[in-house]
Amino acid sequence: MSTSTSSAPLVHAVNVIKHFGSHQVLQGIDFDVSRGEVICLLGPSGSGKTTLLRLVNQLEKLTGGRIWFDGELLGFTERDGKLYTRNDRDIARQRAKIGMVFQRFNLFPHKTALENVIEAPRQVKGLSKKTAITEAMALLDRVGLADRANYYPSQLSGGQQQRVAIARALAMRPELMLFDEPTSALDPELVGEVLAVMRDLASAGMTMIVVTHEMAFANEVADRVVFMDAGVVVEQGPPAEVLLHPQHERTKSFLRRVR
Ligand code: ADP
Numbered sequence: 001m002s003t004s005t006s007s008a009p010l011v012h013a014v015n016v017i018k019h020f021g022s023h024q025v026l027q028g029i030d031f032d033v034s035r036g037e038v039i040c041l042l043g044p045s046g047s048g049k050t051t052l053l054r055l056v057n058q059l060e061k062l063t064g065g066r067i068w069f070d071g072e073l074l075g076f077t078e079r080d081g082k083l084y085t086r087n088d089r090d091i092a093r094q095r096a097k098i099g100m101v102f103q104r105f106n107l108f109p110h111k112t113a114l115e116n117v118i119e120a121p122r123q124v125k126g127l128s129k130k131t132a133i134t135e136a137m138a139l140l141d142r143v144g145l146a147d148r149a150n151y152y153p154s155q156l157s158g159g160q161q162q163r164v165a166i167a168r169a170l171a172m173r174p175e176l177m178l179f180d181e182p183t184s185a186l187d188p189e190l191v192g193e194v195l196a197v198m199r200d201l202a203s204a205g206m207t208m209i210v211v212t213h214e215m216a217f218a219n220e221v222a223d224r225v226v227f228m229d230a231g232v233v234v235e236q237g238p239p240a241e242v243l244l245h246p247q248h249e250r251t252k253s254f255l256r257r258v259r
Contacts, residue, residue, distance in 0.1 A: 008071060009032040009033055009034050009035075009068075010033050010034065010035045010037075010069065010070060010175060010176055010207050011031065011032060011033040011056060011067065011068070011069055011176065011209075012032050012067070012068040012069075013029060013030065013031040013032070013052075013055075013056070013065065013066070013067045013068075014030055014065055014066050014067075015028045015029070015030060015064065015065035015066075016028065016029040016030075016031065016052070016055060016062060016064070016065040016066075016067060017029075017062070017063045017064030017065050018048070018051050018055060018060065018062065018063050018064075018231075019063045024063075024231065025048045025051050025231050026048045026051055026052060026055075026063075026231045027230070027231040027232050028064075028065065028232070029048075029052060029065070029228075029231075029232065029233055030233070031052070031226070031233065033176070033207060033209060034207075035175075035207055036205045036206075036207055037207055037208075037223045037224065038202045038206075038207075038208045038210070038221055038222050038223050038224075039208065039209045039210065039222060039223070039224050039225070039226055040210050040211075040212055040217070040218035040221070040222040040224075040225045040226070040239070041053075041209060041210065041211045041212075041225075041226050041228065042211075042212070042213070042215075042218065042225055042226070042227050042228070042254070043227055043228035043229050043234075043254065044229060044254055044257075047228045047229045047230060047231065048228055048230075048231045049180075049211045049228055050180055050181075050211060052228075053100070053178045053180050053209060053211060055067060056069065056074075056098065056176075056178060056209070057095060057098050057100050057178055058074055058075060058091055058094065058095055061075065062074075062075065069094060069097070069098070069176070070094075070097060070175060072094065074094060075091070077090070092124070096120075096124055096125075096172055096174075097172075097174055097175045097176065098174050098175070098176045098177075098178060099169030099170060099172060099174035099176070099177045099178065100169060100177075100178040100179075100180070101162070101165050101166055101169055101177070101178070101179045101180065101182045102165070102180050102182075103180055103181045103182065103184055103185050104185055105153070105158070105161040105162050105164070105165045105185075106165065107153040107161055107164055107165060107168070108153075109152070109153050109154065110152075111152070112149065112150050112151060112152055113140060113145060113148055113149050113150070113151055113152075113153075113156065113164045113167075114133065114136055114137070114140065114149040114150060116153075116164055116165075116168050117136035117139060117140060117164065117167050117168045117171050118132040118133060118136045118171070119168070120168070120171060120172050121135065121136075121171050121172065124172065125172070132171075135171060136149075136167070136171060137149060139167040139170050139171055140164070140167050142167065142170075142197075142200075143163040143164070143166055143167045143197050144163065144193070144197070145160060145163055145164060145167070148160060148164075157190055158185065158186045158187060158190050159186055159187075159190030159191070159193045159194050160193075162182055162183070162186065162190075162194045163193065163194060163197055166182075166194075166197055166198070166201075170201075175207065176207045176208070176209070177201065177206055177207070177208045177209075178208075178209050179198065179208065179209070179210040179211065179212070180211050181211050181212060181213070182194055182198070182210070182212070183195060183212070183214060184212075184213065191214070195214060195217050198210065198217070198221070199217075199220070199221055202221050210222070213258055215243060215255075215258060215259065218239055218243065219239045219240075219243050220239075222239050223238070224236060224237065224238060224239075225237070225238075225239050225242045225243060227242060227246070227248075227250075227251045227254065229250045229251075229254070234248050234250050234251055235247055235248050235251055243255065
């Protein structure tokens, strides 16, 4: 059970800074995501979008700033005004509430679609095989792949593999889904089927942060678009404002290039 109130942001990031060696990739990002909100993160390659997602999912460590998720500080616990690094088990507990879908589908190649989907609920949540299979079949049905449950990734198209990857992330019943350019490795004719699944998920009320170059999707599905460049948030707002009436020259020139 979450102890936070439902009106508090699900993600609350303050002055997030990230260096890789001497390269400062994030320059102090303030970023909130409300429950049920769909955010599309836009910006040129190298602007730090993936790094921000990976920090939220604790695949990277912060150089500076803080991120709260579901009312809890990520990476640290606060006791008597002091910060202590969380142990691995605690970090795993936090990460289990966040699903992530990558550009490359990252399925286990030697496992079927169904086996990929039941893996984490069995290993991390300790679900019985029977319960895990029942839930996984419902998820594969939701992404339109119930009839491919026993196929291996190599027997599936890129779009089908990505839909299995989405089902696999959903199997942990996440409170937040992160998508890192989920369609950019796909042949153009397979992009639509993945976006359709993401659109359904958004309509069902899932909180989502989506890094994408699919402007039509962002325009239609996002509650808010956040435009980043060179490690800062340049502007953000409803898609109708940012995409149609961008205020900043950097946003304007990016949109001219991707359209
Ligand atoms: P985007 O997703 O907007 O394309 P990234 O977050 O992937 O941007 O990358 C931002 C910058 O950080 C890039 O210059 C990239 O080369 C650098 N970077 C990302 N990950 C690493 C890493 N593990 N080590 C060193 N540099 C990195």
